[in-house]
Amino acid sequence: MTNSIARSKRGDVQMGTAFIRDLLLLMMLLSTSVYIVNNMQMDFVVADNSVRNIGVLFDSLALVPGHVEVNEICPGGTVIAVNGSRITMKAGLLGQTEGTYYYITPKNATLPNVEIDCDDADIDYIRMTKDINFSTMKTTIGVEGYAKE
Amino acid sequence: MLRNKRADLLEIMIFMFGIVIVILVIGATTNAMGRQSEIVVIREIDSTISIMADAVLNAPECALYVEEADIEGAEPVLHKGVVDWDKLYDIPIEAEPEDMPKVEGATANADCVTKGPYVWRLAVKDLEKNETKYISSKCDATVGIRGSDLGVSIHGDSIIGEVNYPGFSSGDTLSVTKKMVETCLTLPEAFILQIADLATSRGLGTVKLQPLPRATYPVTIARNKTYVPGEATFILGSIEIGAKLEECPSKIIESMEEYQTYKSYYDDSEFACLGVIKIGACEADFNFTAFVVDEEGDRKTTSEGWNVFLVKSKESYDEATATAKDGFTPKVEPTIHYIGIRPPGGTSVFKGQYYLHVEISSADKQDYNIPLEAKIR
Numbered sequence: 331m332t333n334s335i336a337r338s339k340r341g342d343v344q345m346g347t348a349f350i351r352d353l354l355l356l357m358m359l360l361s362t363s364v365y366i367v368n369n370m371q372m373d374f375v376v377a378d379n380s381v382r383n384i385g386v387l388f389d390s391l392a393l394v395p396g397h398v399e400v401n402e403i404c405p406g407g408t409v410i411a412v413n414g415s416r417i418t419m420k421a422g423l424l425g426q427t428e429g430t431y432y433y434i435t436p437k438n439a440t441l442p443n444v445e446i447d448c449d450d451a452d453i454d455y456i457r458m459t460k461d462i463n464f465s466t467m468k469t470t471i472g473v474e475g476y477a478k479e
Numbered sequence: 480m481l482r483n484k485r486a487d488l489l490e491i492m493i494f495m496f497g498i499v500i501v502i503l504v505i506g507a508t509t510n511a512m513g514r515q516s517e518i519v520v521i522r523e524i525d526s527t528i529s530i531m532a533d534a535v536l537n538a539p540e541c542a543l544y545v546e547e548a549d550i551e552g553a554e555p556v557l558h559k560g561v562v563d564w565d566k567l568y569d570i571p572i573e574a575e576p577e578d579m580p581k582v583e584g585a586t587a588n589a590d591c592v593t594k595g596p597y598v599w600r601l602a603v604k605d606l607e608k609n610e611t612k613y614i615s616s617k618c619d620a621t622v623g624i625r626g627s628d629l630g631v632s633i634h635g636d637s638i639i640g641e642v643n644y645p646g647f648s649s650g651d652t653l654s655v656t657k658k659m660v661e662t663c664l665t666l667p668e669a670f671i672l673q674i675a676d677l678a679t680s681r682g683l684g685t686v687k688l689q690p691l692p693r694a695t696y697p698v699t700i701a702r703n704k705t706y707v708p709g710e711a712t713f714i715l716g717s718i719e720i721g722a723k724l725e726e727c728p729s730k731i732i733e734s735m736e737e738y739q740t741y742k743s744y745y746d747d748s749e750f751a752c753l754g755v756i757k758i759g760a761c762e763a764d765f766n767f768t769a770f771v772v773d774e775e776g777d778r779k780t781t782s783e784g785w786n787v788f789l790v791k792s793k794e795s796y797d798e799a800t801a802t803a804k805d806g807f808t809p810k811v812e813p814t815i816h817y818i819g820i821r822p823p824g825g826t827s828v829f830k831g832q833y834y835l836h837v838e839i840s841s842a843d844k845q846d847y848n849i850p851l852e853a854k855i856r
Binding site for chain 1: 486490493494497500501504505508530531533534537538539540541543545554555557559591592593594595616
């Protein structure tokens with residue numbers, strides 16, 4: 331009987347609330363970090379997928395053996411850079427993430443070197459064109475952003 | 480206020496548990512995302528094969544037969560799936576690369592389609608005469624197999640294959656000839672076979688090598704103005720694009736080790752050989768300049784008796800490049816270089832007071848410069 335520890339009910343309540351506070355804080359930290367990490371990872375996937383979607387359209391130019399023109403909606407919130415046969419797309423709110431795609435092109439082709447900001451008010455669509463000069467067998471690939479008429 | 484120790488301990492345990500959960504969740508998420516992107520990359524080669532084959536077969540610059548337009552000014556007539564026999568080459572794939580006959584105009588292959596890190600070969604078989612001809616992409620300067628589980632890179636000019644994989648030593652090289660790199664005709668399969676041999680000889684039984692994807696299509700062959708049935712087999716390998724200049728420094732300067740003293744073969748004087756400058760995969764043309772600076776950053780010149788030169792190997796160095804005075808700017812080839820320094824009054828003058836300064840600059844961009852420095856101990 332003499333060994334029993336005297337415990338204060340008030341102290342128990344204080345400790346209990348401290349536990350709950352710490353737990354809530356921990357859960358908030360956990361969920362915030364998971365949210366941020368997930369979002370950054372998702373941005374990578376979004377950038378990767380978006381650039382592939384545009385990239386396969388560029389690929390299709392090579393599959394048509396004559397003149398061809400392909401039009402596609404410029405995906406909002408992205409910046410598309412076409413440097414030679416490489417397309418780079420920047421996307422994402424939490425830091426800019428990049429996706430890269432190489433499209434099929436004749437090795438001796440004249441290739442574009444442009445950057446299109448899809449958030450630009452004057453740009454709604456992207457136009458991709460391929461022209462071939464049959465006397466020289468030279469191919470020219472072009473890309474431009476343009477506004478809805 | 481009196482606090483219960485058991486409660487404190489419990490609180491700490493809950494915190495620890497929470498931290499472990501955080502690490503596990505973030506780790507699992509990152510891992511899952513990483514795996515997802517890896518799958519995308521690996522699958523790309525499978526989805527690319529049909530689109531590449533289609534482009535090779537149906538591009539007028541590659542294999543597609545183009546009929547001249549009869550009416551002046553009209554565009555030529557194009558029929559997909561019709562291959563021009565004259566655009567293909569008689570290079571036998573089975574032959575040893577050194578024995579490959581020189582084919583007139585074979586470099587025309589370079590004008591055919593290209594796509595990112597891929598190399599390809601197309602074999603077209605005339606089913607009536609049972610004859611086969613080929614066409615292939617031209618490899619770029621730096622190639623490697625992405626489809627395999629091994630990191631392999633080849634540097635076009637020096638033809639050094641490096642195997643970067645646990646279990647392989649840095650001395651393991653692949654005997655790849657320049658012709659193989661130039662034409663890519665035998666490259667993908669030769670690579671796979673050699674890597675497999677190396678893996679076997681090192682006892683790496685678990686190394687997985689992804690077979691190269693291939694696809695066969697029925698085609699019509701236009702041969703001497705007649706049309707015959709044929710079969711086209713397309714093989715796709717992947718290459719790795721060389722690093723951009725911005726990514727080069729780590730690949731260029733692998734290490735700048737402590738110097739060792741050597742005797743010159745020419746005049747018996749002593750010089751220090753500082754470290755290994757390894758030129759790795761670099762997409763862009765670049766130069767590097769090397770010279771010695773003192774602790775104040777002042778460049779040491781020949782008038783003060785300093786010589787800095789390029790040494791091709793630890794055993795010998797080229798007197799021609801050795802005459803480069805207080806520094807040098809060679810256009811570097813992707814290989815290993817050593818830098819030799821001959822200070823005035825012998826190598827004993829170093830004693831940690833001098834630095835080797837290396838600047839890497841772009842051949843295209845004048846303002847691009849990466850300075851690196853290593854202390855001469």
